[in-house]
Amino acid sequence: MRSTGLVRSRRFLLGFRLSAALVALLPLAWLVWRMAAGLLGPDPGQELTQALGLAALQLLIATLCMTPMQRWTGWVGWVRIRRMLGLCAFFYACLHVLSFLQFMVGWQDLWATFTTRPYIIAGSVAFLVLIPLSLTSTRGMMRRLGPNWKRLHRLAYLSVVAAWVHFVWQARSDIGEMLVYGLLIAVLLWFRWRWNGWRGLLPLTASNSRANSDRVG
Numbered sequence: 001m002r003s004t005g006l007v008r009s010r011r012f013l014l015g016f017r018l019s020a021a022l023v024a025l026l027p028l029a030w031l032v033w034r035m036a037a038g039l040l041g042p043d044p045g046q047e048l049t050q051a052l053g054l055a056a057l058q059l060l061i062a063t064l065c066m067t068p069m070q071r072w073t074g075w076v077g078w079v080r081i082r083r084m085l086g087l088c089a090f091f092y093a094c095l096h097v098l099s100f101l102q103f104m105v106g107w108q109d110l111w112a113t114f115t116t117r118p119y120i121i122a123g124s125v126a127f128l129v130l131i132p133l134s135l136t137s138t139r140g141m142m143r144r145l146g147p148n149w150k151r152l153h154r155l156a157y158l159s160v161v162a163a164w165v166h167f168v169w170q171a172r173s174d175i176g177e178m179l180v181y182g183l184l185i186a187v188l189l190w191f192r193w194r195w196n197g198w199r200g201l202l203p204l205t206a207s208n209s210r211a212n213s214d215r216v217g
Contacts, residue, residue: 053163056092064160
């Protein structure tokens with residue numbers, strides 16, 4: 001990718017970003033089709049909630065993959081879709097929470113709903129952390145916050161770990177898929193530790209490294 005002019009062209013980059021957006025929306029389109037066809041199984045609400053949450057976790061992991069891909073290939077296109085992937089992850093997380101409330105527990109006594117079961121507490125942490133990341137994902141907020149923006153967006157690491165714990169904690173038997181995701185998250189965090197040190201993993205702290213910082217946007 002370093003030597004070809006095609007991947008550096010604006011047209012190719014636009015096509016890449018549009019393709020990434022379509023891929024990010026595929027889980028939602030698939031769910032809508034399954035729902036319309038009545039293929040969500042005996043408990044559609046649970047299936048819908050689970051699938052939306054899983055899509056959010058997958059997109060969070062994909063977001064964290066963008067900086068390593070850029071470093072390894074030297075192509076800026078990877079980080080150009082990072083913010084979009086992060087916002088799509090937040091979009092799916094919002095749908096996941098709404099589906100959970102609508103189909104599984106109801107809207108009464110929300111405080112008890114989100115504070116009584118450990119796996120729900122972990123999911124709540126993952127979701128709440130995404131809110132400031134999404135609200136500050138614009139270029140204007142990047143300029144206003146300056147270096148603090150990069151420190152704030154390291155909360156993405158906390159969010160993806162909490163989301164993974166959320167899924168593992170509620171798994172009853174088959175956790176093979178979650179173990180794969182957990183290994184991938186561990187590898188991604190290891191790379192960040194190797195590049196930036198421990199302080200580069202901690203939100204709201206200055207990094208020891210001069211290397212490019214990792215961010216959701």
